[in-house]
Amino acid sequence: MDFRDTPEEAAFRQEVREFIAREAPKLEQGAGIDVSGYAQVFVQSQGWFKKLGEKGWISPAWPKEYGGAGMTVMQQFIFNEEMAEARAPRPLHLIIGVGMAGPTLIVHGSEEQKKYYLPRILSGEDIWCQGFSEPEAGSDLASLRTRAVRDSDDYIVNGQKIWTSVAHLSKWMLLLARTDPDAPKHRGITYFILDMKSPGVEVRPLVNMAGGHEFNEVFFDNVRVPKANIIGEENRGWYAAMSTLDFERSAIGSAIGLRQTVEDIIRYAREHTEDGGSMLDLNPMLRYELVDRLLEAEIGQMLSYRIISLQAKGIVPNYEASIVKLYNMELNQRIARTGMNVLGPYGQLDRASKWAPLKGRLEHMYLRSVGSTIEGGTSEIQRNIIATRGLNLPRGD
């Protein structure tokens, strides 16, 4: 076990670090890691995103031939680590395009599809969304009911998706729809590219408790999708959706973000005095609580290291990735609660208030983190994966 960089890794780290220090905008609001606060970040980061794009660093994992940087998993890890440490803005609006649509097309797409869609993702021209969850198909995704029926060279789509992030800003949707209702449920699903401007698509906002418009409901009423928009083969969509490029999956960025937030809270507690002492002098319970959070953030980071160590050895992480997702997202909520304890009533102010401490980040985190143990596979689903694949327990009901 050696946590140090090799000379090549150290050189790469240095390059990334200097580039970020030189080019990344120093934003008042910090990384602004959420869609609702992102609009301002987006405007202020245009030049920066362009510079990232020139180096292929918008899509560090993609092969160079498709405009990526072709980074090894270790390089991606270092890149993500440095971006997170510097709180450098990332092109969040491209997250589904770069993280999901691109890799899926690179593996399963036709040459025409790759040629058309990939450059538009990288240029920021097209925003993508992901049409998976439905009102009665979330954790049990394969039960989805949105139907696509063949009609000469088109399919006609009817049904509904829900919790669709950034659907209202998107040009394209990665759509999972049922094409064979008689087949076993995993084998009757097809993966489509759906044009969000097609007639019959209706997007309705779902405003979350943090006040942000991120989620949507999307309704399809006889929406025509050309046959050419199938990714891979008909009725094989489930398998295409479940496999993407083998890119870096350590979630190191979020682990570092959590640690930084704990450090922010500690700094705040140290600097704020009441009755002649800092909160930390007056309230020993708080000291212990902060120590617990810092310790947990360290554990979160170590769990990321384990993933990258597996990947660097060419092993595909399995339940280990579920542990990272589960642990970090539950920690996210604990840190938010600790933040609320430390900040007191001020912590409950929106970032627009002049009294809001730490740029209102904790207020937002407290409200937003509730969703983090649901999206991308709930904590229950992660525990089931760990139980069945990690502990070899029998599958539950």
Add this chain to the structure above:
Amino acid sequence: MDFRFTPEEQAFRQELRGWLRENVPPDWEGVFLEEEEEEWTLGRAFVKKLSQKGWVAPAWPKEYAGMDASPAMQLVYNEEMGYQRAPIGSVLQAVGYIGPAILSFGTEEQKKQHLPPITAGETVWCQGFSEPEAGSDLASLKTRAVKDGDDYVINGDKTWTSNAHRSDWCIMLVRTDPAAPKHKGISFFLVDMKSPGITVQPIINMANVHSFNQVFFEDVRVPRSALLGQENQGWYIGAMTLDFERSSLVAAAVSMAKRGLDDLVQYCKETKVNGGSLLDNPLVRHKLAEIAIEIEVGKYMVYRVVSQQARKEPGSIEAAVCKLYNTEMDVRLANTGIDILGLYGQLHRDSKWVQLMGRFQKSYLYAIAMMVGGGSSEIQRNIIAMRGLGLPRG
């Protein structure tokens, strides 16, 4: 809603409290059952004394040396016995649910034979329910009784049988009809532990104490008069018995927890650290406050059950809630004590450095067993889920 006790109940509380202060030995550590040899001897002598006052079984009818006490009077009794740590562990099972089962289902002969020696402190009873492959799923029990002339012949084994090695009698659930659905082929027996063919083997617990046993039955012959109630009706008697068990043990346990907390607060007050007392430490204060709230909550859960019994309302989930919450609270109290006492808390009462007579060490080792005995926490949660929330059977 009136939480006050009547003048009569208060007078009884005062009388009992005064007597207990005089008669419970001051060096008696008294937590849970009196399982070690000297504790047992002391406990049996104490029950005899209690018997002279007529205070062994307040819930029983007067003709069997009880007090015909109302549920509220029983509550007063249990609270005082628990708080003063009266050494009545050797009769808890017999008084709390074995006697009541005999009172409800026994013949006149059975009542006359078995009840007076219990209140006189002469006989000890144990409970032969659990088997190696039938615990939470008790109805799967396999010990068999086969009719032979006027007798039954019992073969099989029981386990986790507390105090079997000291018992004169054992209540047993035994399968009498293997062809019937599993709940309908079980009978309830009152078995003389001196019968030939019974072997008792000790099971030593984590506190290094011999309390549990495995009991083997090899062609044990019992007369027809050993059957309680009707043949194959045993499951229903047993289920009712378990309900008695759940409600009878908890009231005293909550008061004993309160006593533990009071002792712990006193200890913290007297223990000097860095020029102040332990009570100046905010962490200690918060821990004590937290557990104080929990004990108070537990107490009102007991009161709810008592108030239902007083109104003769059929209970539903309340006894299960009470058992579940309070046994888990006891574990948290033990953890709190162990946390606060530090390394001293881990010493046995024989050590000259021991604090609070080693009670928290003992609680720490015993409390987790209480979450299993008398229906595990999981079983209680299932009962609450099904009867209380109307959820389907899992």
